[in-house]
Amino acid sequence: MIKAVNVSKIFYVPQRLLALSNVSAEISRGEVVVIIGPSGSGKSTFLRCLNRLEHADSGHIYVDGVDILAKKTDINSARAEMGMVFQSFNLFPHKTVLENVTIGQTVVRRRSRREAEDKAMALLTRVGLAAKAAAYPDNLSGGQQQRVAIARALAMDPKVMLFDEPTSALDPEMVGEVLEVMKSLAREGMTMVVVTHEMGFAREVADRVLFMDQGQILEEGTPEHFFKAPENERTKLFLSQIL
Amino acid sequence: MSSGRRRHSLAYELFWKAAFVVSLIGVCWMLYAATQKIDYVWRWYRVPQYFVSERVIEVKSGIQGEVASIAPEGENVSVVVAGDGEEETHLVPAKGLRVGKGDAVYPGDVLGGEKKIVPGILIEGTWLTLYVSAVSIFFGIILGLFTGLSRLSDNPFLRWWSITYIELIRGSPLLVQIYIWYFVLGTLINNLLNKSDLPQIPTLWFGIASMAVFTGAYVAEIVRAGIQSIHRGQSEAARSLGMNAYQSMRHIVLPQAFRRILPPLAGQFISLIKDSSLLGIIAIRELTKATREVVTVSLQPFEIFFVCSLLYLLLTFGLSLLTNYLERKLVQS
Ligand SMILES: Nc1ncnc2c1ncn2[C@@H]1O[C@H](COP(=O)(O)OP(=O)(O)OP(=O)(O)O)[C@@H](O)[C@H]1O
Ligand SMILES: [Mg+2]
Numbered sequence: 001m002i003k004a005v006n007v008s009k010i011f012y013v014p015q016r017l018l019a020l021s022n023v024s025a026e027i028s029r030g031e032v033v034v035i036i037g038p039s040g041s042g043k044s045t046f047l048r049c050l051n052r053l054e055h056a057d058s059g060h061i062y063v064d065g066v067d068i069l070a071k072k073t074d075i076n077s078a079r080a081e082m083g084m085v086f087q088s089f090n091l092f093p094h095k096t097v098l099e100n101v102t103i104g105q106t107v108v109r110r111r112s113r114r115e116a117e118d119k120a121m122a123l124l125t126r127v128g129l130a131a132k133a134a135a136y137p138d139n140l141s142g143g144q145q146q147r148v149a150i151a152r153a154l155a156m157d158p159k160v161m162l163f164d165e166p167t168s169a170l171d172p173e174m175v176g177e178v179l180e181v182m183k184s185l186a187r188e189g190m191t192m193v194v195v196t197h198e199m200g201f202a203r204e205v206a207d208r209v210l211f212m213d214q215g216q217i218l219e220e221g222t223p224e225h226f227f228k229a230p231e232n233e234r235t236k237l238f239l240s241q242i243l
Numbered sequence: 244m245s246s247g248r249r250r251h252s253l254a255y256e257l258f259w260k261a262a263f264v265v266s267l268i269g270v271c272w273m274l275y276a277a278t279q280k281i282d283y284v285w286r287w288y289r290v291p292q293y294f295v296s297e298r299v300i301e302v303k304s305g306i307q308g309e310v311a312s313i314a315p316e317g318e319n320v321s322v323v324v325a326g327d328g329e330e331e332t333h334l335v336p337a338k339g340l341r342v343g344k345g346d347a348v349y350p351g352d353v354l355g356g357e358k359k360i361v362p363g364i365l366i367e368g369t370w371l372t373l374y375v376s377a378v379s380i381f382f383g384i385i386l387g388l389f390t391g392l393s394r395l396s397d398n399p400f401l402r403w404w405s406i407t408y409i410e411l412i413r414g415s416p417l418l419v420q421i422y423i424w425y426f427v428l429g430t431l432i433n434n435l436l437n438k439s440d441l442p443q444i445p446t447l448w449f450g451i452a453s454m455a456v457f458t459g460a461y462v463a464e465i466v467r468a469g470i471q472s473i474h475r476g477q478s479e480a481a482r483s484l485g486m487n488a489y490q491s492m493r494h495i496v497l498p499q500a501f502r503r504i505l506p507p508l509a510g511q512f513i514s515l516i517k518d519s520s521l522l523g524i525i526a527i528r529e530l531t532k533a534t535r536e537v538v539t540v541s542l543q544p545f546e547i548f549f550v551c552s553l554l555y556l557l558l559t560f561g562l563s564l565l566t567n568y569l570e571r572k573l574v575q576s
Contacts (some may be wrong), residue, residue, distance in 0.1 A: 023246055029292055032499055042541045053479055053481055053482065053483060074327075076482075076486065076487045077485060078485075079482065079483050079484070079485045080484065080485025081485075082483070083483075084483035085482075086476060086479070086480065089478065090474075090476035090477060090480035091480075092477065092480070092481075092499075093499065093504075094498050096501050103484070103494060103495075104485065104486070106483035107484075107490050107494055108484055108485040108490070109485075109487055149480075152484070153484075156484060156485065
């Protein structure tokens with residue numbers, strides 16, 4: 001489903017920094033992969049390279065057979081196949097909850113208003129927010145906003161969902177409701193790449209865990225492997241700090 | 244603002260409000276007293292004629308002869324004057340007809356006429372100021388939007404042109420720019436048009452061009468700042484839904500930027516209305532030039548200049564009411 005080969009990314013501002021250094025990874029259809037690692041290790045950068053919000057400097061990325069980095073690739077239609085959920089929600093504050101979930105469908109997928117609204121209501125019901133359809137994002141709690149953001153991404157019928165620390169900006173009591181939605185997605189067989197510090201989620205749902213540090217994937221394996229017998233010294237150190 | 248203000252006793256409030264009114268009256272009285280000292284005679288009754296004036300329109304015969312026929316034609320009557328082998332037909336307002344069938348008329352004789360209420364110089368000037376401002380604002384917005392977006396573009400051609408334009412315009416006085424539009428570009432363009440037997444462009448349009456181009460540069464900076472004030476996460480969210488750059492601008496970024504842009508934009512347009520007073524120097528008879536003409540004929544400069552400033556206040560205040568209304572509407576939606 002996703003294949004990254006020797007992906008590197010350099011930032012020049014404020015100074016030259018190798019944020020990703022020859023990262024390779026493969027994610028199959030229906031797989032849930034959790035990426036963990038210390039702050040600044042390049043997790044977000046890697047995730048953002050997958051839908052070209054950051055343009056990788058070298059290497060290859062294929063998503064569902066599409067070469068994301070090729071010049072002739074229509075990146076907009078490629079992105080429509082990948083849902084992205086951000087740490088800071090990034091809902092559109094000038095649109096209602098319902099409009100947030102329909103706008104992509106009508107503008108990008110060219111669905112009729114009617115069809116888009118039906119789909120949006122179904123998704124909002126699914127994340128438990130049908131009653132908030134007419135509200136504006138600013139009037140919602142963080143957990144509710146993030147669930148709307150997930151519905152917004154799902155409305156495009158994506159083949160992959162990318163999550164960048166979806167619960168890090170939430171108050172502790174709201175983390176659960178968002179994780180529940182993500183777990184149900186995973187159970188339904190959605191292909192998911194999730195950057196998170198929620199080890200419980202990783203243990204329960206992940207098929208595979210990748211540990212990143214200093215722009216590289218240092219270790220990968222099943223959750224059991226990670227939580228029982230990590231091999232790399234830095235993995236051990238990281239896990240001992242957060243568990 | 245008022246939330247941060249201290250609450251005072253009623254007596255305190257009343258005292259200082261009264262003090263305000265009294266001092267306001269005092270300032271006006273002192274001004275009046277000063278004009279009395281120099282024996283200035285206030286003649287406010289002379290002002291209204293510059294708002295509306297009566298004009299007598301007379302229809303005169305061009306030939307010698309007699310009135311051959313009078314036939315009604317709607318509100319008017321058509322009068323045929325027949326002379327020595329020549330004939331003339333005139334349209335005269337029915338109410339103001341002053342000849343009868345068979346009357347002898349000589350060249351210059353009045354066949355009929357009417358009094359018409361026409362707008363005075365000050366109203367014409369106000370109208371022209373409004374017109375010039377509205378048209379300049381319209382083109383200024385288009386120019387500013389395009390330039391503001393170009394300023395943020397990745398393309399160096401667009402970016403450098405927009406920077407050049409913005410810096411050039413903001414770096415010199417509007418007065419000089421009006422001179423350049425009129426004396427340099429105007430002369431060039433109209434001479435070239437003349438050489439190719441094309442009609443000339445009237446001065447008014449060089450005036451409008453100078454105002455629109457001037458405003459466009461400021462609008463561009465307002466637009467740029469407005470767009471940059473919208474968090475990057477917004478366009479990233481839009482783009483990751485698969486929207487292209489245009490769609491993300493159109494549906495997500497610009498609508499949000501517009502709300503923040505509106506107040507500074509209104510300020511810019513209020514300046515524009517006031518700056519249009521400079522157009523008098525290239526013989527465009529907007530409100531200020533009209534006022535100066537009225538001063539010359541009426542010899543009542545004090546009244547007329549006050550009236551002029553009140554008319555500007557009316558225009559600018561109208562515009563701020565309009566933007567307040569728009570702002571409230573935007574917040575509701
Ligand atoms: N747009 C950018 N410009 C410059 N440097 C950046 C940019 N984005 C990320 N970086 C740098 O690249 C490195 C990797 O950043 P990244 O955001 O991928 O880390 P992360 O693993 O997601 O960390 P966190 O857990 O804090 O989110 C960091 O040192 C960061 O400062
Ligand atoms: Mg991150």
